[in-house]
Amino acid sequence: MRRVVGALAALVALAVTLAGMAGGAAAQEQTDEGDAPSEAIAGTLRYDDESGEAVPAEGVEITVESADGSFTDSGESDDEGRFEIAVPGPGQYSVTLDPDTLPEDVVLRNADRATLEGVELRAGQTRSVLFPIDFGEAATRNVSTTFDRFLRLLVDGIRFGLIIAMSAIGLSLIYGTTGLVNFSHGEMVTFGALVAFFFNVTLGWTMLAAAAAAVIVAGVAGGGLDRFFWRPLRNRGTGVIAMLVISIGLSILLRYIFNFQFGGRTRTYRQYTLQREGLDLGPVTIVPRDLIGMLLSVAVLVGVAVFLQRTRVGKGMRAVSDNRDLAESSGIDVDRVINFVWVGGAALAAFGGILHGLSALVSWQMGFQLLLLMFAGVTLGGLGTAYGALVGSMVVGMVMEVSTLYIPSEFKTVTALAILIGILIVRPQGILGQAERVG
Amino acid sequence: MDWSSIIENALRALVGREAVIYALAAIGLNVHFGYTGLLNFGQVGFMAVGAYAVAISVLEWGVPLLVGGLFGIGAAVLLALLLGLPTLRLRADYLAIVTIATSEIFRLMISAPSWRAVTGGSDGLSGFAGDFQDLNVFPDGNYGFGPWRYTEVGMWNLLVGWTLVLLAVLLVYLLIRSPWGRVIKAIREDEDAVRSLGKNVYFYKMQSLVLGGVIGAVGGMYWVSVQASVTPQSFSPIPTFYAYAALILGGLAKLWGPVVGSMIFWTLLSLTQGVVNEAVANDYIPDSVMDSIQAGNVRFMLVGIGLILLLVFRPQGLFGDRREIALQD
Numbered sequence: 001m002r003r004v005v006g007a008l009a010a011l012v013a014l015a016v017t018l019a020g021m022a023g024g025a026a027a028q029e030q031t032d033e034g035d036a037p038s039e040a041i042a043g044t045l046r047y048d049d050e051s052g053e054a055v056p057a058e059g060v061e062i063t064v065e066s067a068d069g070s071f072t073d074s075g076e077s078d079d080e081g082r083f084e085i086a087v088p089g090p091g092q093y094s095v096t097l098d099p100d101t102l103p104e105d106v107v108l109r110n111a112d113r114a115t116l117e118g119v120e121l122r123a124g125q126t127r128s129v130l131f132p133i134d135f136g137e138a139a140t141r142n143v144s145t146t147f148d149r150f151l152r153l154l155v156d157g158i159r160f161g162l163i164i165a166m167s168a169i170g171l172s173l174i175y176g177t178t179g180l181v182n183f184s185h186g187e188m189v190t191f192g193a194l195v196a197f198f199f200n201v202t203l204g205w206t207m208l209a210a211a212a213a214a215v216i217v218a219g220v221a222g223g224g225l226d227r228f229f230w231r232p233l234r235n236r237g238t239g240v241i242a243m244l245v246i247s248i249g250l251s252i253l254l255r256y257i258f259n260f261q262f263g264g265r266t267r268t269y270r271q272y273t274l275q276r277e278g279l280d281l282g283p284v285t286i287v288p289r290d291l292i293g294m295l296l297s298v299a300v301l302v303g304v305a306v307f308l309q310r311t312r313v314g315k316g317m318r319a320v321s322d323n324r325d326l327a328e329s330s331g332i333d334v335d336r337v338i339n340f341v342w343v344g345g346a347a348l349a350a351f352g353g354i355l356h357g358l359s360a361l362v363s364w365q366m367g368f369q370l371l372l373l374m375f376a377g378v379t380l381g382g383l384g385t386a387y388g389a390l391v392g393s394m395v396v397g398m399v400m401e402v403s404t405l406y407i408p409s410e411f412k413t414v415t416a417l418a419i420l421i422g423i424l425i426v427r428p429q430g431i432l433g434q435a436e437r438v439g
Numbered sequence: 440m441d442w443s444s445i446i447e448n449a450l451r452a453l454v455g456r457e458a459v460i461y462a463l464a465a466i467g468l469n470v471h472f473g474y475t476g477l478l479n480f481g482q483v484g485f486m487a488v489g490a491y492a493v494a495i496s497v498l499e500w501g502v503p504l505l506v507g508g509l510f511g512i513g514a515a516v517l518l519a520l521l522l523g524l525p526t527l528r529l530r531a532d533y534l535a536i537v538t539i540a541t542s543e544i545f546r547l548m549i550s551a552p553s554w555r556a557v558t559g560g561s562d563g564l565s566g567f568a569g570d571f572q573d574l575n576v577f578p579d580g581n582y583g584f585g586p587w588r589y590t591e592v593g594m595w596n597l598l599v600g601w602t603l604v605l606l607a608v609l610l611v612y613l614l615i616r617s618p619w620g621r622v623i624k625a626i627r628e629d630e631d632a633v634r635s636l637g638k639n640v641y642f643y644k645m646q647s648l649v650l651g652g653v654i655g656a657v658g659g660m661y662w663v664s665v666q667a668s669v670t671p672q673s674f675s676p677i678p679t680f681y682a683y684a685a686l687i688l689g690g691l692a693k694l695w696g697p698v699v700g701s702m703i704f705w706t707l708l709s710l711t712q713g714v715v716n717e718a719v720a721n722d723y724i725p726d727s728v729m730d731s732i733q734a735g736n737v738r739f740m741l742v743g744i745g746l747i748l749l750l751v752f753r754p755q756g757l758f759g760d761r762r763e764i765a766l767q768d
Contacts, residue, residue: 238751244532245687410547414547425524428525428529
């Protein structure tokens with residue numbers, strides 16, 4: 001009992017310290033600007049140019065007015081298309097974009113929505129507002145065939161699916177070896193991304209070095225989490241349902257430690273965040289960052305497969321996953337194998353988080369947002385199997401992106417979660433699962 | 440440090456409307472998890488479905504608020520059937536994943552700009568709860584004593600809220616001591632044994648899911664009626680976890696567990712948050728350690744730590760019975 005408390009205290013201390021290092025950059029940034037505003041309205045203005053590449057719109061004037069008219073302020077978007085306007089406090093605001101200041105040939109998609117009324121801010125909130133803008137020609141002209149768009153979305157889907165898969169393998173193997181549905185797995189994804197942010201932005205390392213270091217730190221942290229937190233719980237005979245609820249508690253705890261230290265804003269890494277020069281691969285254009293990310297992911301996943309098939313520990317993982325008691329009586333050190341699962345799972349999750357942070361944004365809850373998609377992928381593939389997690393996640397990623405051909409993109413997460421429910425109706429054991437696994 | 444206002448706020452939180460809302464949500468969860476052993480992690484989905492059914496039926500079809508309440512209950516029943524059909528035959532953890540996923544689906548759909556005309560998008564809806572205050576039985580004035588002083592509006596809100604809580608407790612009390620309740624509790628203990636007695640376990644679980652979901656939806660409907668507006672941001676997964684914390688704190692499978700748990704939960708939360716906020720505001724904690732924005736996170740961390748410690752050291756909560764909880768195996 002005492003050890004669990006000690007481990008929890010150590011864990012909190014560790015998370016605060018590490019997240020604090022990442023937050024250091026944020027604090028510096030804020031002191032540069034003077035006093036940190038507690039509430040703000042922010043957003044990013046980007047449009048797709050002729051080649052379909054996202055380009056930021058610079059120098060666009062945005063005006064914010066409070067509902068009672070007592071406060072007005074305006075600002076311009078910077079060279080990344082970002083704007084942030086501090087407001088005096090929580091309440092209702094209207095946000096207006098001046099269409100005359102948009103770059104040449106760029107128009108608002110909905111010309112009558114240049115003003116957003118009733119944008120509500122809670123205390124301490126930075127509220128993002130969205131002004132969809134289009135390149136004038138693209139707005140009227142259909143630049144590509146449906147098939148071209150399909151291919152483009154498919155590549156996006158593969159990229160995103162690889163990120164989900166990378167993060168989800170640990171989730172699935174942890175379930176397979178310990179029976180724990182780990183709701184705090186998303187926080188391992190965030191942890192990796194934040195540690196990489198610390199190395200890359202605060203310390204100024206190059207992205208590659210930062211990523212490698214973050215993956216190592218995350219692996220060690222994952223191993224420690226198992227050794228000093230989950231293993232004592234297992235040894236006490238804590239039931240799997242109780243552990244599930246504990247993992248939810250851990251998830252909330254870690255998420256708000258991240259928020260505490262990193263702040264509520266979304267941020268970007270120092271390098272590779274905005275790449276305009278895409279590589280043309282037939283109808284598909286892809287920026288080098290995404291191409292390299294995808295190739296690395298594939299390499300890592302192949303490595304994982306070889307590891308699981310060829311090495312002793314990898315075989316042990318599959319054996320424990322398959323039948324824990326049988327594995328133990330065959331002389332496999334189950335605790336050691338589980339510890340390896342945590343180390344590897346956390347390292348992979350961190351890598352997934354870094355890739356996700358590179359192509360999207362780094363934020364304190366990015367992992368939690370990814371968690372449900374991981375569940376969808378893992379359930380689709382077969383809970384508890386490593387390859388199932390891989391296949392299922394890829395399918396989820398691709399279906400999500402391609403679905404935007406037919407339905408508005410705001411519903412793509414809904415699509416993924418609907419797949420999750422659908423698969424449980426028709427084939428609850430998942431694509432690669434075995435029927436007797438399910439209760 | 441302004442101790443008197445901290446303590447006053449904590450005492451007000453003891454019976455405040457959050458305590459009511461989460462008592463209702465936790466009573467529903469107690470039916471699911473405490474009595475039946477169903478892991479519903481999407482209780483907030485039931486609250487949201489109830490809330491939006493009320494708001495939309497009143498605004499779109501012009502029905503009175505009370506009729507809107509019936510729509511809310513109907514919507515919660517539908518949601519329970521939808522959740523139960525694929526998952527109740529499966530292992531407990533599948534229900535956990537599907538319920539949290541479904542509540543997120545619902546939240547994403549109601550905040551989607553495409554359906555703004557009906558759902559109000561991320562701005563939500565308002566102007567549907569006029570009936571609630573029109574029914575107020577209290578004449579204008581101030582009521583109460585000590586820290587619990589309210590206007591007629593506050594009194595009416597609390598009267599309705601605690602009446603709903605008492606009705607829910609009464610309903611659960613009557614059902615759980617009935618033959619139905621004994622079957623439900625037997626399912627929690629040993630599903631196969633119940634099945635071998637010829638009971639349709641699936642059917643009973645479904646009824647339990649519907650019942651607990653409807654009680655949760657009543658919580659959601661009360662919430663938005665008192666608040667007079669509804670926004671999708673309110674229905675993030677966090678309220679479900681709050682309700683779990685309150686339930687486990689009070690004691691699983693205890694009639695008054697969720698109610699007492701919710702009252703203590705909100706008092707503790709108000710107390711700790713009050714102390715932290717005051718300490719930060721008065722520079723007892725320097726800004727380099729914690730500023731006022733960061734102080735807002737402390738309550739969530741405490742909920743996380745609290746959940747972990749409770750489950751590790753006292754899974755039966757304050758008043759529960761260790762033999763009567765579905766956390767083993």
